[in-house]
Amino acid sequence: MPAPTARSVTLDDVARAAEVSRATASRVLGGYGFASVDARDRVHAAADRLGYVPNITARALVRGTGVRLVVAVTGTDATVLDDPYVDRAVAAAARVCAPHGVGVSLEWLPLDAPAGLRRLDDRSVCGVLLVNTIAPVLDAVPAGLRGRVVSIGVGSPAVPSFDVDNAGGTEAVLRHLHAGGRRRIAMVTGPRWLSCAERSVTAYQRLMRAAGLPVRLVTGDFTAARGHRAALTALRRWPDTDAIYAVSDATALGVIAALRGRGIQVPHDVAVAGFDDIPYAAVSAPALTTATHPVARIVTAAASAVLDGRPVPPVTAFPSRLVARESA
């Protein structure tokens, strides 16, 4: 339970000191309505002298605007909150919200309890950013939250989506591998319940089939550890694999570590590509070829949309771009 904070200077104090009414002080400080130059000066002087800082809680209460934006991450367990993608999203959201005096909360939305969203239907919540979410969660958005929820990923008629062009990014990576002469390309997927990761899988399947190449899928979960295991599985099943495309960079780094452990040269024997362009992709050995997308821009756009409360187009797609480095 947060402890009460010390009493501070209120608008009443300022008004009294400036010898005007609270309404006038509010008008001056809020910058709306009329006020004589004289009153304006006196109020500003008093506010400065007293060190007045408006109480955002009270403002939020009367305006009914909410004071925190929730980043809700869907997943099987709370470890999804440790994802670097989530970290970046929270940081970007926090930066957008800070000037509004709005805080950011991180919530885990269990995969099997989509109704958990209801808990957020509280007027202190000015918006929700759904990360890595699934259709049942979108369907469970309570009416009171409508218009204040956006999804970073899959959308729905009721929930606008700000999304990465996973299919386009996947295509760029696969074309690059193909251009490098790779033909037996395995893919380490994300969790299969996550439709935005599945879009990459669908794109992979489509492109491989179109090119008459074999489809080789191993399920991963975005983590490096799982990527490590997945690489070994792929090599066991299809020893002639000459490239591995991982749906996240963390996974790709795990794949590279596994190959190194097996004495397999990257990219000479097996090329490896990831997806995300995390900071360490550039300094891994070999430096990781991946697809980049503007997480910060996506989240900034999404958070701004929620905060502004403007109507938003149902889908805003952000392009993904190939970053060719050493690993493929």
Place this chain on the structure above:
Amino acid sequence: MPAPTARSVTLDDVARAAEVSRATASRVLGGYGFASVDARDRVHAAADRLGYVPNITARALVRGTGVRLVVAVTGTDATVLDDPYVDRAVAAAARVCAPHGVGVSLEWLPLDAPAGLRRLDDRSVCGVLLVNTIAPVLDAVPAGLRGRVVSIGVGSPAVPSFDVDNAGGTEAVLRHLHAGGRRRIAMVTGPRWLSCAERSVTAYQRLMRAAGLPVRLVTGDFTAARGHRAALTALRRWPDTDAIYAVSDATALGVIAALRGRGIQVPHDVAVAGFDDIPYAAVSAPALTTATHPVARIVTAAASAVLDGRPVPPVTAFPSRLVARESA
């Protein structure tokens, strides 16, 4: 400007539906004071039926408790907010705060404007976590914020500190390098204005002098790019360097990339060690030897202390532990 949220079910609605007064409903839902079994049942039933969610803003206003916790990061520019350490801190803080309905804001505190803290002396702020801060900022903590501020790093008489044992961690790493036969150990520092990073430098200097070994310092800034440059500088100045200790893992990964670029074998020719144990330390090539410290635990402790408002010991130190991997 956040948009007004839809009108939702209030305590009055619940009270009316349960045919009790607002006070009784509040008492039942708040779990304090007396209430007959009958009233209790009716209120709970009504709350469930109506889908009542308390408005945390209103509660915070009347209790005067604040609804957001600010993570304030000191640095020369806003890019400090992209630090993975900061990301982890925000995520951990958000997780502690969420159950209290408290949001987390991220603020950048310019290095040359310690008074920026004053802006936070607002009753909507229930606490401040100072990250990577410096003495002038601590001295500038406004009176109204006293008791609600803790520092992750250097402390002061007015501001309790939750800190990593940088000196101990540095000692552990250097002893490990020494035990591996390394004698010409260069160090890539953090920003020189950051006293908690400087503690590592002091420990390095002390230990090297005590062992009669040369002190070789290059200034870094925690980034991989700077680590890359710093490694080249160190090699130019002291070509016989046989180990590089970087004060952050990101820096160390940059160092390894630079050495690889020069065709220098790690750890055969030059050993490399970092500090932090970020997730990618384990999957880099070679896997990075580093010192780990419990960021999540530190921040959790700090955030809980602020939220609880209990008096806190002036300094709480968290041990740092060597993680020996391949790079040293």
Place this chain on the structure above:
DNA sequence: GTTTGTGGTGGGAGCGCTCTCAGGTGTGCG
């Protein structure tokens, strides 16, 4: 002279909640 602005001001309601306080009603005990 009356009407219609137009700039300026303050009263006051009310956002949704907590919590004090003054009052009940019922039981046990001297």
Place this chain on the structure above:
DNA sequence: CGCACACCTGAGAGCGCTCCCACCACAAAC
């Protein structure tokens, strides 16, 4: 029977703010 002492309840003040609305003074237009 009176009194203390539970248990239980609701009226109401008030957290700090915004903003509607009534009001006033004065000037311009009819």
